[in-house]
Amino acid sequence: MAESNQAEVREAVGIFDSEEQLQAAIDDLLSHGFDRAEISVLAPVTAVEEKLGHRFESVAEIEDDPEAMTKAYVPIESIGDAEGAVIGSLLYVGAFAGIVLVASGGALAAALAALALGGSGTAIGIALARFINQHHADYIAEQLEKGGLLLWVRTWDKKDEAKAVELLSGHSAHDAHIHTLPG
Numbered sequence: 001m002a003e004s005n006q007a008e009v010r011e012a013v014g015i016f017d018s019e020e021q022l023q024a025a026i027d028d029l030l031s032h033g034f035d036r037a038e039i040s041v042l043a044p045v046t047a048v049e050e051k052l053g054h055r056f057e058s059v060a061e062i063e064d065d066p067e068a069m070t071k072a073y074v075p076i077e078s079i080g081d082a083e084g085a086v087i088g089s090l091l092y093v094g095a096f097a098g099i100v101l102v103a104s105g106g107a108l109a110a111a112l113a114a115l116a117l118g119g120s121g122t123a124i125g126i127a128l129a130r131f132i133n134q135h136h137a138d139y140i141a142e143q144l145e146k147g148g149l150l151l152w153v154r155t156w157d158k159k160d161e162a163k164a165v166e167l168l169s170g171h172s173a174h175d176a177h178i179h180t181l182p183g
Contacts, residue, residue, distance in 0.1 A: 007183045010155050012164030013063050014173025015148035019140050022149045025171035026073060029153060032163060036073060038154035043069040045142045058147040060174075066181045070152060148174060 016022040026039060042048060042059065049055050051069045052062070062068040143149050151168065155161045161178045168176035 009181045009183050010161065010178055011181065012153040012155055012161060012168055012176065012178055014151055014165075014168035014176035015059055015063065016151065016171070016173055017144075017148055019149065021171050021173070022151055025151060025168055025173060026075075028167045028171065029164065032167060034153060034160075034164070036075075039073040040070040040152045040154075041073050042143055042150040043071045044139055045146060056146065059143060059150045060147055063150055063175070064179045068150075073151075 014025070016025065022041075029039060030036065042062075043051075048062065048069045052065070052067055056062050140149065151173070153164045153168070155164055155178065165176045165178065
């Protein structure tokens, strides 16, 4: 068997009881010099179970499992930005269609139809934004049902390790500790 020349990856890991605690810990990590790219959270439970090949009862069972599927941390503000972009884009499409119809000599009926299209574009945008918000809420609820929200922070040295565990623990993370994964 060939030896691996890859370095091991060390991470701080913790489990949070609420999205607010998780977000406060992430904000604190970022303000203490950790990069967003060093922070990851658990992928959707169904994807994790599919990758693992089995169901798990608690996130504590998989917090140190190198096969547990993670995903990059996405700030909650970005979810709001996505919702706004969906609504705004579809409103813009409807308004632009109205401008084109009116500018091309369209009748009043065409202009009114374009306004209706803009309104329905907004309604579609609002429905899609609600879907995005519900998807995020389901993602959080699914993990809370499994015992909490998992957070991993890549560390580079002993100083990072100590600071990460301190910050996670300071925001009520359960079982905040360092683990080593194959590189």
